[in-house]
Amino acid sequence: MKLTVNGSEHEVDVNDDMPLLWVLRDELGITGPKYGCGIALCGACTVHIDGVAMRSCVIPVAAVSGEVTTIEGLGTPAALHAVQRAWIDQQVAQCGYCQPGQIMSAAALLANNPDPSDAEIDIAMAGNLCRCGAYPRIRSAIKAAAASLREI
Amino acid sequence: MLIGSAAIAGGVVFGYWRYRTPFDNPLLATLQDGEVALTTYLRIHRTGITIVAPRAEMGQGVHTTLAALVAEELDVALEDVQVEHGPASKAYFNQVAFEEGVPFAVTDEGALAEGVRNFTHVPAKLLGMQITGGSSSIPDAFVKMRKAGAAARMVLLAAAAKKLNVAQNTLTTSNGQVVAADGTRIPYTELAELAAEIEPPGDPELKERADWKLLGRSLPRVDMAAKCTGTAEYSIDVRLPGLLYATVRMNPQLGGELLSFDATAAGAMAGVRKIESLPGGVMVIASNTWYAMQAAKAINCTWGPAVYPTTSEAQFAAVDNAFANGYDSRFLDNGDVDDALADGADVEAEYAVPYLAHATMEPLNAVAWLHDGRLDIWAGTQAPTQAVKDSAAIAGIDAHRVHLHTTLMGGGFGRRAEADFINTAVHAATAMPGVPVKLTWSREEDTTHDTYRPLAKARFRATVANGGPLAFDLALAAPSAIASQLSRIGMSIPGPDMSIVQAAWDQPYAIANYRVTGYRAPVMTPISSWRSVGASQNGFFHECALDEIAHAAGADPLQMRLALLTHEPSRKVLEAVAEMSGWGGALPEGRGRGVAFVLSFGVPVAEVIEVAATGNGIRIIKAWAAVDVGIALDPGNIEAQVQSAINFGLSAAIMSEITLKDGVVEQSNFHNYDAIRIVQAPDIEVRILENGTKIRGIGEPGLPPAAPALANAIFAATGQRMRELPLRKHIRFA
Ligand code: FES
Ligand code: FES
Numbered sequence: 001m002k003l004t005v006n007g008s009e010h011e012v013d014v015n016d017d018m019p020l021l022w023v024l025r026d027e028l029g030i031t032g033p034k035y036g037c038g039i040a041l042c043g044a045c046t047v048h049i050d051g052v053a054m055r056s057c058v059i060p061v062a063a064v065s066g067e068v069t070t071i072e073g074l075g076t077p078a079a080l081h082a083v084q085r086a087w088i089d090q091q092v093a094q095c096g097y098c099q100p101g102q103i104m105s106a107a108a109l110l111a112n113n114p115d116p117s118d119a120e121i122d123i124a125m126a127g128n129l130c131r132c133g134a135y136p137r138i139r140s141a142i143k144a145a146a147a148s149l150r151e152i
Numbered sequence: 153m154l155i156g157s158a159a160i161a162g163g164v165v166f167g168y169w170r171y172r173t174p175f176d177n178p179l180l181a182t183l184q185d186g187e188v189a190l191t192t193y194l195r196i197h198r199t200g201i202t203i204v205a206p207r208a209e210m211g212q213g214v215h216t217t218l219a220a221l222v223a224e225e226l227d228v229a230l231e232d233v234q235v236e237h238g239p240a241s242k243a244y245f246n247q248v249a250f251e252e253g254v255p256f257a258v259t260d261e262g263a264l265a266e267g268v269r270n271f272t273h274v275p276a277k278l279l280g281m282q283i284t285g286g287s288s289s290i291p292d293a294f295v296k297m298r299k300a301g302a303a304a305r306m307v308l309l310a311a312a313a314k315k316l317n318v319a320q321n322t323l324t325t326s327n328g329q330v331v332a333a334d335g336t337r338i339p340y341t342e343l344a345e346l347a348a349e350i351e352p353p354g355d356p357e358l359k360e361r362a363d364w365k366l367l368g369r370s371l372p373r374v375d376m377a378a379k380c381t382g383t384a385e386y387s388i389d390v391r392l393p394g395l396l397y398a399t400v401r402m403n404p405q406l407g408g409e410l411l412s413f414d415a416t417a418a419g420a421m422a423g424v425r426k427i428e429s430l431p432g433g434v435m436v437i438a439s440n441t442w443y444a445m446q447a448a449k450a451i452n453c454t455w456g457p458a459v460y461p462t463t464s465e466a467q468f469a470a471v472d473n474a475f476a477n478g479y480d481s482r483f484l485d486n487g488d489v490d491d492a493l494a495d496g497a498d499v500e501a502e503y504a505v506p507y508l509a510h511a512t513m514e515p516l517n518a519v520a521w522l523h524d525g526r527l528d529i530w531a532g533t534q535a536p537t538q539a540v541k542d543s544a545a546i547a548g549i550d551a552h553r554v555h556l557h558t559t560l561m562g563g564g565f566g567r568r569a570e571a572d573f574i575n576t577a578v579h580a581a582t583a584m585p586g587v588p589v590k591l592t593w594s595r596e597e598d599t600t601h602d603t604y605r606p607l608a609k610a611r612f613r614a615t616v617a618n619g620g621p622l623a624f625d626l627a628l629a630a631p632s633a634i635a636s637q638l639s640r641i642g643m644s645i646p647g648p649d650m651s652i653v654q655a656a657w658d659q660p661y662a663i664a665n666y667r668v669t670g671y672r673a674p675v676m677t678p679i680s681s682w683r684s685v686g687a688s689q690n691g692f693f694h695e696c697a698l699d700e701i702a703h704a705a706g707a708d709p710l711q712m713r714l715a716l717l718t719h720e721p722s723r724k725v726l727e728a729v730a731e732m733s734g735w736g737g738a739l740p741e742g743r744g745r746g747v748a749f750v751l752s753f754g755v756p757v758a759e760v761i762e763v764a765a766t767g768n769g770i771r772i773i774k775a776w777a778a779v780d781v782g783i784a785l786d787p788g789n790i791e792a793q794v795q796s797a798i799n800f801g802l803s804a805a806i807m808s809e810i811t812l813k814d815g816v817v818e819q820s821n822f823h824n825y826d827a828i829r830i831v832q833a834p835d836i837e838v839r840i841l842e843n844g845t846k847i848r849g850i851g852e853p854g855l856p857p858a859a860p861a862l863a864n865a866i867f868a869a870t871g872q873r874m875r876e877l878p879l880r881k882h883i884r885f886a
Contacts, residue, residue, distance in 0.1 A: 077381050
């Protein structure tokens, strides 16, 4: 079957019910999306499908019809997305393992809501667990990213 | 680590000469052409400079701060160097890891206490254990890594003097270059080969603090950009040609045997390459991790029985029984507690905490590859030298042929000090010689096969007089995490387990009749160090008990502590948190504040938490923390660590619990073993003080006061006393 990830088309030969996460990671070598729980409880595997934040660990690859964007496709060290820029400015990441998922959730939130309230941030980000408890800086980075995106 | 010096010295035959002999530089074996190693922490090539930071980067920012120690003295900008973990080696042994295990309070800096602490350096060196834990990385590295940077700078200066044929004292350095009087500049990278031929000074002079350019400032973390762009490499991300993917299914009765298994159906499933047993379980090797996990579920296994009491109730009963036995330790026994309590106690209570899983965000995994007479391993480990030892034994090869590549870690919290998950990957590699295998534990396997934070109980009795405690008798019982841990590396603990009483017996309170006794329950389910170790439960026990005492004495809990604290830096953090939080000020209806003070790992920490009792339950409004690390090398990172530790402690306080039924852990994934989410995480204000006499690490000390500050706040808001964790068993949270 065919899959478009970060603008490139891939042909993959796996069982239809294999979750997108494991196609990305073990078949295509795209390791930005992380395995954390496998059952949509932690958000570490979050990617965008046609711009919508989705938990790739529970989406069978055969059910993916849109374009997939992973953290690698959001921005690169040389060309950062505004959310990544804010994350670096605020020094958010600790172990960093949850952060690709946090950033993808935050980027999707800000794409739809340029000025989220604290309550709206809570709702959009509640599915993203951070065992390091970097929440204070996650919140401030989302606000900083929102402000910088509104300026553009 | 809290291993007593006696435990460590036991069985080790040593001599002073061996203690003085330095280990060989392990970098010499890793150099590329034209590259030199000026010290064990520094590789220089024409193309660039690499600083080796040989401690586990599991989120605490240690790579950045360790690299800054070298860079400060070497005189290079942090953005101009690479930072890597480097090889597993005894040369990177942790000198101070065992200091916490001595029976002297950290506030005791007398000759005997200091002498015994110094004595622990000898076995530390001889065992050569490279360990990250006990908030010891910074105290261990503070002098030696700066000296390494300074020594390298000296030989680079000497090399430049030779090359330019001028006196060395006419030269200076600036940002990675030697600068001559005439303005000539030579980059270090061009001097390194010449410098490598010059013997470095043994005891180079260090800069004054006033001259620091990097240390003492909040630096951008060296791993930040990679972690925010998905390019940071954890062991779970390692890619190799021909890599296969594996998983395990172990006896859910931890440590129990695999009696037999039938993999007929599983063996025919998609992607499966091999199914084999390993001690206590089965492993599946496949072309994709998901295929391996699906097949593992389909294997029919017959498991041997549990080797411990099979329910939480039975295990708690074993802890209860421990109180009736002889004690394990009684290092604090001031005044005459029995006499003071002879007429009965004014306040007494029992407290309990459950087992806890570490639940690192990155599930346990490792990559192993047995090829060409060597074993390559990629793993996130807090104990690399031990991992090499274990792996060599499993693969049946010489330890010198094991090459361990320590990667970034998606959390550690003590879990990655164990070698079990690496061992499973090595088993898979030996089943597939020549082929690299990445073995990943499912979240379910990770949660149900942890080495848990021990369950524990406390009983206290106290009498009060004049607005404070007259007598305070605290008894603590738990299985020995240290004994459990050491048993897995073939060692034992002949003395008491200091972790059972850690952060309770050694608190700087002046109480006339004051006793802390530790009782050791048998080790049942495997246990180990969990962020802040014994302080994680004892902070809760001790500080909630003090709150009950303050209430019984009619005293303000913060003012009462202030009146009792004898240690100046400890008083200062409590005063700071009082000021920050506006302690004593009027609060809206339904609000309450709790305070707790815990001195652990040498760091006095005071925290205040404010809660609101709402119609939907308890809501945390805000937390304040003041900490004293002696010397604050990176304030921004210290703030992040304290916030992290508080959130970690609040998760345990509110919701985390591992229970057993039929010998099996009942929790399996984040639906029944969750941690706090952004919705519940409070705003946390941190202040860093520097009144302590020694430099200290901060990965753990922020944690212990969180649970008692919360429980005490709930009491203040509702009048309900919380004596068992997790709190949500007894009260609703919004
Ligand atoms: S791995 Fe997908 S939500 Fe946890
Ligand atoms: S930064 Fe470690 S889990 Fe979020």
